[in-house]
Amino acid sequence: MTAPTTIVPLAVPPTLDDPDAAGFLAYGELGHRVCDEMVGLPDLAPTAAQMLPAWHDTTDTLHTGFLARRGDRIVGAVTVDYAQEAGARAAELDLLVPEEHWNEGVEEALLDRAEDEARARGRDILQIWSLHRPIEADRMLVPKTGWGRVPAIALTDLLEARGYRLEQVERNSELDLTADPAPLRDTLEQAMSRAGSDYRRIEWNLPTPPELRDGYADVLARLVTDAPSGDMEFDAEEWDAARVVRRDARLTSAGQMVSVAAVRHVPTGAIVAYNELLIGEDRAGVTHQFGTLVAREHRGHRLGTIVKCANLLRWRELAPDSTRVSTFNAEENRPMLDINEAIGFVPVSYAGAWQKKL
Incomplete structure (x- = not known):
């Protein structure tokens, strides 16, 4: 029987040697794994060591996050970042769910939690990025700018179903x-x-x-x-x-x-x-x-x-x-x-x- 999925806050340890650093280290590993699965470029994701200082310093950007746990396993993560300028409206999301756990409800539960978190902090603009291989597919997505196109993937299907719109395509060279x-x-x-x-x-x-x-x-x-x-x-x-x-x-x-x-x-x-x-x-x-x-x-x-x-x-x-x-x-x-x-x-x-x- 599959253990239930629980969504818990991502703890920010004082150092990566701290006993409570396991979740943050797993979050860093998830970033590399998902980038590798999506585009074959794991190094697009920063390491936990590279990210930790930004999570400690909340002066300019507040970083928050949640882990999806199933028993002792971490099966996904989502982060929500907030610019700290007065009047800021946007929340930037990053959803990390490995292929083996997609379509198990993990991505929906994490996105629900992230959107609720953004609303609670008074943000009314949600932004998120998807990664794509340089291939042609049966369904190609074109942003409102008309510049560029990307193949539809499971993540974009989820975003479209939840009311997100593709606004821009960026080229990674x-x-x-x-x-x-x-x-x-x-x-x-x-x-x-x-x-x-x-x-x-x-x-x-x-x-x-x-x-x-x-x-x-x-x-x-x-x-x-x-x-x-x-x-x-x-x-x-x-x-x-x-x-x-x-x-x-x-x-x-x-x-x-x-x-x-x-x-x-x-x-x-x-x-x-x-x-x-x-x-x-x-x-x-x-x-x-x-x-x-x-x-x-x-x-x-x-x-x-x-x-x-x-x-x-x-x-x-x-x-x-x-x-x-x-x-x-x-x-x-x-x-x-x-x-x-x-x-x-x-x-x-x-x-x-x-x-x-x-």
Whole structure:
């Protein structure tokens, strides 16, 4: 007889060596397992060690979660994240149920609990992402933007049945870091020439130097407002130097390394473009591109090409054993995808951005 499924809060341990850390460690393992099952890319999910600092620091984002237990086994998890700005309306969900436990009621029970949690905290916009292999299927889903398409899967069937709508498709691309870097150097040189003397390249490793924190805060705040987001209603973020310090501490935890390549607008002194590359403690692992943005009023000067190429070249020296870098971009963000394609990124999976208004 199958044991009943119970939904319990995800405990956040002080450390991963704590006796109460088993649930959090299992949550980290579930992320890797589900990413592997869905798209064959387990490293898309961060490890428990990489996530724990963000769960401890609730200043900017509150992370909550629940585990589905069946006897002594953990058969699924869901997390709900809340931006902490005043007036924030959105709750971001992540549902993790392995294939062997799908259609057993686990996914429904977890989603019910997550939606109830969001309502109780006064959020009326729910957002969740689905992962997809780069394949054609009998039923392909197209977002309202008209850009991109993804194959229907069990998760999307569940979301559609519960009133979520596909708002955007993102492309997950990878670059072979072992390829000849000469084309990157040539492309960077051409882009710098095109940008002209009004723009100067700057680079650093996190933590951000004190003299750059205010300017970096300004450009980080624009990722929500300036990046294409379809009809996803993201809450505006409030950034200052103190928030940069907090973010730096989270991103450099657990032995992670982050490199930033940015462009400063010389006449104003503002940082107007940036690119971030991150790798975990295993320096031979997959590199992840985090934020990349060119401020809207400075587009058309090849600044995106500059920060991407400069950081990839810099990365060859910082993490020479990493063989590939992974990045996500909205399908309608053709300028950034054009850059990626020109320097050798190829699609390996896709993500669907789903939204439901309560």
